[in-house]
Amino acid sequence: xxxxxxVLFASVFAVGLAASAWAQTPIRLVTYGTDAALARLERIAxxxxxxxxxYRLEYEVIALAEYPQKVSVMVAAGSPPDVFxxxxxxxxxxxxxxILTDLxxxxxxxxxxxxxxxxxxxxxxxxHKGMLVGVPFDYSSMAITxxxxxxxxxxxxxxxxxxxVAEYREYAIRLTRPQxxxxxxxxxxxxxxxxxxxxxxxxxxxxxxxxxxxxxxxxDAYLDMLEYWLDLIALGAxxxxxxxxxxxxxxxxxxMWGGWVHWGERMGTMATxxxxxxxxxxxxxxxxxxxxxxxxxxxxxxRDPERSWVFLEWLLSPEGxxxxxxxxxxxxxxxxxxLWASFFETVQPDKRGMMTELVLDxxxxxxxxHTMQYWETWPDVERVVNQHLATVWNGSAxxxxxxxxxxxxxxxxxxxxxx
Numbered sequence: 240x241x242x243x244x245x246v247l248f249a250s251v252f253a254v255g256l257a258a259s260a261w262a263q264t265p266i267r268l269v270t271y272g273t274d275a276a277l278a279r280l281e282r283i284a285x286x287x288x289x290x291x292x293x294y295r296l297e298y299e300v301i302a303l304a305e306y307p308q309k310v311s312v313m314v315a316a317g318s319p320p321d322v323f324x325x326x327x328x329x330x331x332x333x334x335x336x337x338i339l340t341d342l343x344x345x346x347x348x349x350x351x352x353x354x355x356x357x358x359x360x361x362x363x364x365x366x367h368k369g370m371l372v373g374v375p376f377d378y379s380s381m382a383i384t385x386x387x388x389x390x391x392x393x394x395x396x397x398x399x400x401x402x403x404v405a406e407y408r409e410y411a412i413r414l415t416r417p418q419x420x421x422x423x424x425x426x427x428x429x430x431x432x433x434x435x436x437x438x439x440x441x442x443x444x445x446x447x448x449x450x451x452x453x454x455x456x457x458x459d460a461y462l463d464m465l466e467y468w469l470d471l472i473a474l475g476a477x478x479x480x481x482x483x484x485x486x487x488x489x490x491x492x493x494x495m496w497g498g499w500v501h502w503g504e505r506m507g508t509m510a511t512x513x514x515x516x517x518x519x520x521x522x523x524x525x526x527x528x529x530x531x532x533x534x535x536x537x538x539x540x541x542r543d544p545e546r547s548w549v550f551l552e553w554l555l556s557p558e559g560x561x562x563x564x565x566x567x568x569x570x571x572x573x574x575x576x577x578l579w580a581s582f583f584e585t586v587q588p589d590k591r592g593m594m595t596e597l598v599l600d601x602x603x604x605x606x607x608x609h610t611m612q613y614w615e616t617w618p619d620v621e622r623v624v625n626q627h628l629a630t631v632w633n634g635s636a637x638x639x640x641x642x643x644x645x646x647x648x649x650x651x652x653x654x655x656x657x658x
Contacts, residue, residue: 262293263288263292263293263294263295264293264294264295264546265294265295265296265297266294266295266296266297266321266322266546266547266549266550267297267298267299267320267321267322268280268296268297268298268299268320268321268322268323268550269298269299269301269309269310269313269320269322269323269324270298270299270300270301270306270323270324271300271301271302271303271306271324271326272300272303273300273302274300276300277298277300279566279567280296280298280300282562282566283296283562283563283566283567284296284298286558286559286562286566287550287553287559287562290553290556290558290559291549291550291553294546294549294550296550299320306326307326307329310323311333311336311338313538314338314538314539314540315338317540319538319540319541319542320538321537321538321541321542321543321546321547321550322535322536322537322547322550322551323535323536323538324376324533324534324535324536325339325372325373325533325534325535325536326533327364327531327532327533327611327613328613328617328618329613330365330367330372330373330534330613331367331612331613331614331615332615333372333536334367334368334370334372335615337539338538338539338540339367339370339372339373339536339537339538339539340372340536340537340538340539340541340544340547341370341371341372342371342372342373342374342536342537342548342551343370343371345544345548345551345552346371349548349552349555351552351553351555351556352555355555355573356573356574357375357572357573358378358572358573358574358603360378360530360532360603360606360608360610361375361378361532361572362375363610364378364530364531364532364533364534364610365532365534372534372536373533373534373535373536374534374535374536374551374554374555375532375534375572376532376533376534376535376554376563376569377532377533377569377570378530378531378532378533378570378572379499379500379501379530379531379532379570380499380500380528380529380530380598380602380608381436381497381498381499381500381519381528381529381530382497382498382499382500382516382517382518382519382528382597382602383407383495383496383497383516383517383518383519383520384488384495384496384497384498384502384506384514384515384516385397385398385410385494385495385514385515385516385517386414386491386493386494386495386512386513386514387512387513387514387515388491388512388513389414389416389421389491389494389512390414390494390515393413393414395410395413395414397515397517398410398517398520399517400517400518400597400601401521401526402517402520402521403520403521403522404440404441404467404520404521404522406520407424407495407520408467408470408471408476410423410424410494410495411423411424411471411474411476411477411494411495412471412474412476414476414494414495415474415475415476415494417475419485420484420485420486420492421484421485421491421492421493421494422475422476422477422478422484422492422493422494423471423476423477423493423494423495424471424476424477424493424494424495424496425477425478425488425493425495425496425497426468426472426477426478426479426480426632427468427477427496427497428464428465428468429480429628429632430624430625430628430629431621431625432529432531432611433497434624434625434628435529435611436497436519436528436529436609437464437468437519437522438455438461438464438524439524439525439527439529439609440464440519440520440521440522440523440524440526440527441460441461441463441464441467441522441523441524442455442458442460442461442464442523442524443524443525443527444524445609446461446620446624446649447649449612451614451653454646454649454650454653456624456642456643456645456646456649457639457642457643457646460523460524461642462638462639462642463523464522465631465638465642466638469631469632469638472632479632479633479634480629480632480633481633489509489510489511490511491511491512497519500516500594500597500598500602501568501569501570503516503583503585503586503590503594504568504585504586506586506587506590507586507587507590514590515593516590516593516594516597517597518597518601518602518607525609526607527607527608527609528602528607528608528609529609529611530602530608530609530610530611531610531611531613532610535550535551535554537551555572560572560573560575560578561578561581564578564581564582565581568582568585569582570582570598574599574603579595579598579599583595615656616652616653616656619652619656620649620652620653623645623648623649623652624645624649626645627641627642627644627645628641628645
């Protein structure tokens with residue numbers, strides 16, 4: 240009889256669990272990534288369900304290449320997720336298409352947002368034309384990583400936060416080791432957002448003015464930036480495309496290179512050398528560092544907006560913030576020393592002070608940020624500019640004529656499809 244009691248107890252227990260699970264309200268989340276994201280989402284779901292036991296987080300991960308189209312189709316077909324991640328590059332397009340809910344009314348009445356001092360530039364990244372179209376997520380800035388071993392060998396100190404593009408040029412030349420197949424720097428302005436970042440250093444804007452009314456590709460400041468990099472190529476301190484170093488940046492093929500500040504966590508395991516990270520050098524522009532931020536959004540036709548807001552609001556709570564930082568290794572939204580200490584725990588111990596100072600004191604504390612605001616025709620404009628940049632770097636067209644052609648095509652795109 241004892242075994243019957245055990246079976247009966249197990250059956251009742253299983254039924255109880257099933258009933259409990261059935262009673263939970265599901266919240267469906269869709270994001271992009273690889274299989275590695277699934278394990279993190281599982282832990283985030285567990286943390287969320289501990290704090291909100293009446294809800295169950297269901298999640299789907301889609302490959303990035305397919306993600307924007309699939310989300311658009313889900314919303315258009317009337318079967319949207321409750322919450323989905325809006326990529327920075329798609330914020331304006333989705334907002335203009337009217338598929339993102341303005342979260343301001345939810346934000347204003349939420350106890351979780353009372354006294355919550357989110358970094359203003361992170362909020363800006365999640366805002367469009369006065370609408371708050373998402374809860375900020377995964378904001379990050381670019382910075383310059385240097386091979387400290389190469390600096391020591393060349394007798395150079397780690398540059399200070401106010402170093403200049405002239406100093407960067409000098410460092411690149413002195414750090415080049417042609418016999419070893421080592422360049423002083425990557426081709427930092429090669430294409431895409433990397434080129435935009437260096438354009439900001441020279442003209443304070445990028446390829447266009449902030450209102451996108453004027454194309455800046457033909458202006459002297461932008462052309463000076465291209466000539467600056469052509470000079471480094473001619474000196475052998477930077478590579479032409481297709482002429483890489485003897486090894487990649489993680490293995491010392493380049494003494495200086497641009498990347499994201501959150502890559503600090505990778506350096507301890509991937510870099511084969513001692514390293515330092517500093518802001519981009521100051522040029523004739525504003526000395527700002529390229530940054531961008533993604534966000535978690537609610538579709539405009541959410542089945543139950545209040546249910547969607549339960550998860551979005553949780554992300555803003557202390558428990559949600561801790562989960563996003565500790566489980567998903569994303570930057571905190573607020574200047575909380577404990578959360579930032581947790582974020583930098585993934586960085587090797589002797590570099591944590593340097594990274595804290597770089598991010599919180601210099602980039603964020605001094606607001607040395609150029610938060611990228613993409614627009615609907617960004618992919619088309621980027622493609623055109625990249626095509627003409629390739630002709631500059633391979634020497635088949637001088638910068639002035641290549642950029643005149645690029646500017647004419649960009650103006651045509653903006654005139655036809657809007658800004």
